[in-house]
Amino acid sequence: MKEHESVIFSKDHKFLEGLRWHDGHLWASDFFTKSVKRLASDGSSFETIAEIAGAPSGLGFLDDGSILVVSQADATIRRLTTGGSDSLYADFSSYAGGIGNDMIVTNSGHAYVGNFGFALGAEDPRPTHLVHVDPTGIVESVGGDVLFPNGMAITPDSVLLLAETWNHRITAFDIVDDGSLANQRVWAQLDESLHPDDIALDTDGGVWFGNALTLAEDSGFYRVIEGGEITDKVPVPGAWAVSCTFGGNSLDTLYMSCNTTTLDEFHEGHSSARITTANVGRRGAPSV
Structure with missing residues (x-):
């Protein structure tokens, strides 16, 4: 396994999720300040784009320039326009077994969003389902049972890859023409010490994931290929490795x-966060 060093890009945040590269900038959701942030190109500052009362999580972008944001507490998706308006885009609370979580939005406007499925730290894990929101706003449950559906990526051949945090795996689905999901299967089964959070796909077909929920030496961002072989790691001991994305002009x-926290501190809203960068010798796959 090849290891890579990282450097600090931005600091003095609280709990960052949903990293996305869009329109020449890095974007992020900060749970505990309830803000959507757009960072300066050198990481020295950020702009608060919106405050989400229900705490923001997954981010996505539509071709009209508007931003989709998962509101965790009420399991909804908010739509932010370039003019500054904030409106309800979709309500998936009737399909969610817990608070809203990560999301991916395709170039054609299909959104896929996860939810915790249970009260983290207070209930035993139980399965839930992904939710699909089509470009007209129709909401439906898709795919089979999944356990804590988290980060997602879509391959060039229309396969949705999903991190199942509590099943320690990356799961694959075929995306059908209408946006529904079929042929659920295990893409990579991981060691039980690994809890994959957000994921990013590289052009060689590897998936990078953060190993969340640990501050120990196994904390870091790992690269796995189909079948489960771990090829690379960026260590980040002393912090939860949560979200990752490729960015820069060449997505390299x-x-x-x-995020430096514990499960107890997380529930109390206590955390400190930083963003680091690494050159890992690969490029991110373009959005589809």
Whole structure:
């Protein structure tokens, strides 16, 4: 396994999720400040784009320039326009077994969003389902049972890859023409010490994931290929490795959110966060 060093890009945040590279900038959701942030190109500052009362999580972008944001507490998706308006885009609370979580939005406007499925730290894990929101706003449950559906990526041949945090695996689905999901299967089964959070796909077909929920030496961002072989790691001991995305003009920089907290502190809203970067010798796959 090849290891890579990282450097600090931005610091003094609280709990960062949903890293996305869009329109020449890195974007992020900060749970505990309830803000959607757009960072300066050098990481020295950020702009608060919106405050989400229900705490923001997954981010996505529509071709009209508007931003989709998962509101965790009420399991909805908010739509932010370039003019500054904030409106309800979709309500998936009737399909969610827990608070809203990560999301991916395709270039054609299909959104896929996860939810915790249970009260983290207070209930035993139980399965839930992904939710699909089509470009007209129709909401439906898709795919089979999944356990804590988290980060997602879509391959060029229309396969949705999903991190199942509590099943320690990356799961694959075929995307059908209408946006529904079929042929659920295990893409990579991981060691039980690994809890994959957000994921990013590189052009060689590898998936990078953060190993969340640990501050120990196994904390870091890992690269796995289909079948389960781990090929690379960016260590971040002392922080939860949560979200990652490729960015930069050539999508050749891996951006990573590193949140220093414990499960008890997380429930109390206490955390400190930084974003680090690494050159891992690969490029991110373009959005589809």
